[in-house]
Amino acid sequence: MPNGSRRAARRLAMPELPEAMFLESVRGLVRADRDWIPDAEEGSLYLRPFMFASGAFLGVRPSSQYVFAVIASAVGGYFKGGSPSVSLWVTREYVRAAPGGTGAAKCGGNYAASLIAQAEAIRHGCDQVVFLDAVERRWVEELGGMNVCFVFDDGSLQTPPLSDTILAGVTRDSLLRLASNIGVTVREEPYSIEQWEADARSGHLTEAFACGTAAVVTPIGSVKGAEGEFTIGGQSIGPLTMRLRSALVDIQRGAAPDPYGWVELVD
Numbered sequence: 001m002p003n004g005s006r007r008a009a010r011r012l013a014m015p016e017l018p019e020a021m022f023l024e025s026v027r028g029l030v031r032a033d034r035d036w037i038p039d040a041e042e043g044s045l046y047l048r049p050f051m052f053a054s055g056a057f058l059g060v061r062p063s064s065q066y067v068f069a070v071i072a073s074a075v076g077g078y079f080k081g082g083s084p085s086v087s088l089w090v091t092r093e094y095v096r097a098a099p100g101g102t103g104a105a106k107c108g109g110n111y112a113a114s115l116i117a118q119a120e121a122i123r124h125g126c127d128q129v130v131f132l133d134a135v136e137r138r139w140v141e142e143l144g145g146m147n148v149c150f151v152f153d154d155g156s157l158q159t160p161p162l163s164d165t166i167l168a169g170v171t172r173d174s175l176l177r178l179a180s181n182i183g184v185t186v187r188e189e190p191y192s193i194e195q196w197e198a199d200a201r202s203g204h205l206t207e208a209f210a211c212g213t214a215a216v217v218t219p220i221g222s223v224k225g226a227e228g229e230f231t232i233g234g235q236s237i238g239p240l241t242m243r244l245r246s247a248l249v250d251i252q253r254g255a256a257p258d259p260y261g262w263v264e265l266v267d
């Protein structure tokens, strides 16, 4: 298993699958389903490894038996609205994760906990929900299924630091490496919702984007909450957002060299 999956398994008292077995299962499914990989520019074969307890026992304890499986699905772009950017709703009522909890693990319960807030976002005409920290309810953590990054007028990039309440996305990690390798100053520091609004209004914040395997890099156009709404940058997609997105997608699609060893060809 990759490190993130291993950490998640440990947090959930589940067994860790040996890495070689994990990779071979993914390769096997890609070989079997290669004809389903879409040709479309935005298309991809989304792979979802998962594990669940299957022991025949009614009670609260780690299972003695688990099923590990990988499924694949041909997918297009994640956001279907036709707009180049997404709108966010800041939930004040719900939190996604609390210190000491399971927020850093990719477990079903986290998504179940986020769905009511996502429904709230949709009711307010927004695409996605943004979660604040559970303690002070002011520090931006992440979206329901994506990490979040901010770009400032001095060209620097900031993202909330990893903790046990934020999922350590591989896309976040890859973009931070790509950004610092092109000379961008990268900060992993807390960012409050008040500061986000003030910086967006003053123009100090010029771009913001969501990132994840499914969303890739998606610009954030506006942020709405009970107190009001603000927009970020202009109507067009910010230049650093575009640059990082292209750099990542070009590596993923083999259009640019991969000096990081992220890509594996399956024959």
Ligand SMILES: Cc1ncc(COP(=O)(O)O)c(C=O)c1O
Pocket: 142, 143, 144, 145, 146, 147, 167, 168, 169, 170, 171, 172, 211, 212, 213, 214
């Ligand atoms: C809660 C959450 N945060 C962030 C991400 C982004 O992670 P990754 O870049 O590994 O896809 C995901 C992806 O599923 C997620 O579910």
